[in-house]
Amino acid sequence: MPATVNAAKCKSCGALSYPMHFLCPKCGAREFEPEPIEGEGELLTHTRAYALALDYEQRYLTLGIVQMDSGIRVTGQLAIDEPRMGMRVRATVGTVRVTGGSEISGLIFVPA
Amino acid sequence: MRDVAIVGAASTPFGRSQWSLLKLMAEASHAAMTQARLGDRRIDAVCVANMGSARNNRQAGLASALVDRLNLFPAAAETVENGPASGASAVKVGFQAVASGMSDLVLVCGGERMREVNNLEATEFVSYLSHRYAEYPYGVTLPALAGMFARLFMAKHGVTAEHLAMVAMKNHANALLNPNAHIKMELSLEGILHSPHALMNNPFVADPLRFFDCCPVSDGAAAVLLAPAEMTSDLTDRPVRIAGIGQATDTQAVHERPDPTELTAVRIASQRAFEMAGLEPKDISLAELHDAFTILEIAQSEEVGFFKRGKGHIALAKGETQIGGRLPINTSGGLKAKGHPVGATGVSQIAELVFQLRGEAGKRQVKDPRHGFALNFGGFGNSVVATILSRGF
Ligand SMILES: [Zn+2]
Numbered sequence: 001m002p003a004t005v006n007a008a009k010c011k012s013c014g015a016l017s018y019p020m021h022f023l024c025p026k027c028g029a030r031e032f033e034p035e036p037i038e039g040e041g042e043l044l045t046h047t048r049a050y051a052l053a054l055d056y057e058q059r060y061l062t063l064g065i066v067q068m069d070s071g072i073r074v075t076g077q078l079a080i081d082e083p084r085m086g087m088r089v090r091a092t093v094g095t096v097r098v099t100g101g102s103e104i105s106g107l108i109f110v111p112a
Numbered sequence: 113m114r115d116v117a118i119v120g121a122a123s124t125p126f127g128r129s130q131w132s133l134l135k136l137m138a139e140a141s142h143a144a145m146t147q148a149r150l151g152d153r154r155i156d157a158v159c160v161a162n163m164g165s166a167r168n169n170r171q172a173g174l175a176s177a178l179v180d181r182l183n184l185f186p187a188a189a190e191t192v193e194n195g196p197a198s199g200a201s202a203v204k205v206g207f208q209a210v211a212s213g214m215s216d217l218v219l220v221c222g223g224e225r226m227r228e229v230n231n232l233e234a235t236e237f238v239s240y241l242s243h244r245y246a247e248y249p250y251g252v253t254l255p256a257l258a259g260m261f262a263r264l265f266m267a268k269h270g271v272t273a274e275h276l277a278m279v280a281m282k283n284h285a286n287a288l289l290n291p292n293a294h295i296k297m298e299l300s301l302e303g304i305l306h307s308p309h310a311l312m313n314n315p316f317v318a319d320p321l322r323f324f325d326c327c328p329v330s331d332g333a334a335a336v337l338l339a340p341a342e343m344t345s346d347l348t349d350r351p352v353r354i355a356g357i358g359q360a361t362d363t364q365a366v367h368e369r370p371d372p373t374e375l376t377a378v379r380i381a382s383q384r385a386f387e388m389a390g391l392e393p394k395d396i397s398l399a400e401l402h403d404a405f406t407i408l409e410i411a412q413s414e415e416v417g418f419f420k421r422g423k424g425h426i427a428l429a430k431g432e433t434q435i436g437g438r439l440p441i442n443t444s445g446g447l448k449a450k451g452h453p454v455g456a457t458g459v460s461q462i463a464e465l466v467f468q469l470r471g472e473a474g475k476r477q478v479k480d481p482r483h484g485f486a487l488n489f490g491g492f493g494n495s496v497v498a499t500i501l502s503r504g505f
Contacts, residue, residue, distance in 0.1 A: 019246035019365055044372070047259030049318040052251055053236040061251045065260055065367045073367040075247050085267060097249050104249045 003093050003105035006034035007072050018072045040090050040112045041068035046083040055097050066091070066109055076107030088112035113211040115341035117351040118501065120147035121466035126332035126451030127294040128227045133162075133169045133333075137223035138181045140333040140456075145219060148337055148347040155337075156215040157188040161202035161222035162455035163195060164237055168229050178221060188215070195241050196404065197490030198222060199334070199458020200497035204357050206338045216340055222459035223333035234329050238454070241491040243365040255326055257366055257492040258405040259318030265373045265411055266320065269422040273320065277305050278428055279406035280324045280448060286435060287445025289476035294330045294451030325406040330451030334460035341505060350470045355391065355483065356500040358384025364494050377496040378415040378487065385498035386417070389483070393417035396500075397481030398468055399439060400461035402489035403446040412487055413441060416498070435476055443468060443476045458488035462499055469503040 008020035012029035018037065023030050046064035062078040066089055077096050080089070089109040096106035122143030124136050131139070137160070145155070160175035171177060175189035194201040199222035206218040226234050239253045247257075265271060280299055287293035304314040304324045314322045344351040360380035363369055369376065386392060393416060401416070403409035413424040418439055427433060433441040444450045444464040447457060465484030467473045486499045 018368075019243055045260040045264040047256050047263065047318045047321075048316065049251070049253060049256040049259060050315070051231075051235055051253065051255055051317050053239045053253055054232060056251055061256070063250060063252060063256050063260065065372065075250060075252060075365065075367045077250050085263065097251060106249050 004036040005093055005105065005107050007037050008032035009035040016070060016072045018074055037068065037072070037074060037107060038091050039069055040088055041066040043083060043085060043087045043089050043109070044073070045085060046078060055099050064109060074107055076109050078109050080109065080111055114213060115505070116207050116210045116354045117339050117341055117344040117505070118336050118354065118462070118466050119339045119344060119347040119351060120144035120337035121335070121463040122147070123292050123334040123460050123463050124332050125292045126330045126453060129225065129331035133165055133171060133223055133225040134177055134181050136225065136331065136333040137178050137221050137335070140223070140335040141178065141182055141219055141221045144335040144337045148339070150347070153217060155184045155187045155217045155219050157206070157209055157218045158184060159202045159206045159218060159220045160189070160191045161198035161220070161459055162191055162224060163193055163198055164224065164454070167237060169225050194495055195490035196402070196454050197458060197488045197495045197497050198455045199460065200462065200486065200488035200499050201359070201458065203336060203459060203462055203499060204359065204497060207354050207357060210338050210340050216343060218338045219335060220338065220459060221333060221335040222456040224453035224455040225331045226329045226453060227331050231329065246365045253318070254404070254492065255318040255321060258407060259321045261366070261372065261492070262320050262405070262407040265407060268373055269425065271407070271410060271425045273305060274301065275410065275425040275428060276321070276325050276406040277301055279403060279409045280304070282434055283403060283442050283446040283448040286443050286476055287449030289474065290445050290450060293445040293449055294328050295445070295449040299324060321405055321407065327404045327447040327452040330453045332451060332453035332456045332460070334456045334463045336459060336462055336466065344505065351504060352466050352469045353502045353505055354499065355502040356385040356387070356389030358382060358386070358388065358498045360384070360496055362494045364491065366492050375411055375415045375493045377493055378412055378489065381496040381498040382416040382487070385500050389500040389502070391483055391500060396439065396483050396485045398443055398465070398478045399441050399485040399487070400444060400464050401441055401446065401487050402457070403442060403448045404452060404489070406448065408489065409441060409446065412489070416485065416487060435478060440478050443473065443478060458486070458497065461486040461488060462501065465501045469501060
């Protein structure tokens with residue numbers, strides 16, 4: 001099964017939240033079901049970051065915040081050469097960090 | 113609640129220090145304590161601000177270690193870790209102890225020794241402030257969050273790279289007047305933005321932010337000594353009063369904020385501090401803002417209420433925030449040029465206000481200040497403490 005990144009869907013009121021909080025930010029209930037983050041959205045802002053933390057060999061990382069059509073917002077990496085604010089992007093899931101030999105999956109956005 | 117005064121304030125030089133973390137903190141603390149006529153009085157409690165000594169300096173339980181170093185036994189000791197807002201948080205904890213009547217003399221000392229680890233480790237350590245699952249695994253660092261914030265904010269309000277450079281130039285110029293500042297270097301628009309070598313002198317760190325938009329990694333310590341109002345006249349001839357403190361928290365993941373260009377916790381913390389002090393932004397004579405990145409000084413100057421939304425960069429360009437302007441901001445040089453030893457920063461901002469309100473700020477002295485404002489900003493705005501100090505009682 002391919003890796004997914006999930007938002008939390010409140011079982012009481014249906015509100016989506018990401019990241020998950022202990023209680024639903026809308027109604028305070030604490031039962032959630034996972035809702036895969038997929039599909040398209042709009043790139044709100046982005047940066048090419050050069051001063052990287054541990055675990056990264058590359059010269060820079062391109063990062064962005066995306067407003068998903070589903071209503072939630074997410075932070076992710078961008079596999080986009082020339083990102084522009086407002087452009088349409090599509091969520092994919094891939095390896096975003098390798099820590100001590102283990103691969104961490106996360107959201108990587110590509111042009112829609 | 114009792115009124116609380118600051119009866120001593122001091123800072124070590126900031127920068128790359130040969131001193132150990134405890135030596136830095138002992139020097140700042142001792143300097144602050146010896147300003148007060150303590151006589152036989154004992155320090156009741158020591159409150160320390162620090163973010164990473166257990167990780168970076170192999171020292172946990174920092175506050176009790178400082179009591180030991182200074183022979184302040186059996187003073188109560190505790191360390192406050194609240195990210196980059198630890199400093200003002202620790203002052204607030206000390207304020208509460210004195211105001212409640214539980215303690216009389218409380219020493220607050222913030223310290224950090226960041227240069228004990230290399231730059232990569234320091235960047236990694238500071239990135240732990242981001243959301244553990246929704247930001248950190250992506251390689252999100254504080255400069256990256258600031259870069260994304262800057263791009264949105266600049267597009268929304270017409271702020272340009274020149275405006276950001278003006279913040280850096282102003283704060284570097286102020287730091288040249290502060291003997292304790294980390295960076296002693298005059299900047300010019302030509303050198304950092306317009307010359308053919310600008311990209312080499314001033315490379316991108318997290319675009320649109322460049323090297324000179326970011327604060328340095330510093331070692332240093334700062335301390336203040338707190339006492340109840342009724343004791344003040346015995347201890348000092350130049351008391352400074354803690355008039356108001358406000359604090360607020362925002363979402364940890366920046367993307368969850370309804371408008372990611374708004375620093376809601378800054379606005380709420382500031383409102384609460386003004387309310388407690390019975391003052392308004394127009395009453396403030398000078399401010400120390402948390403310019404870890406140049407864009408933050410502009411954005412915070414609006415959220416605090418000094419300027420209308422979208423007008424902070426215009427006031428800056430007019431020179432209103434220079435020493436001698438209507439509202440001098442970051443007379444100390446700010447985090448940008450005075451330096452940013454994380455746990456020390458909030459205490460050092462408050463110490464700068466004390467120096468100014470006592471008329472001891474030397475060449476950077478603001479004329480006859482009455483009320484000073486400090487904003488200490490943790491994470492990327494998820495934990496904020498605003499402090500207002502007033503001259504005398
Ligand atoms: Zn709900």
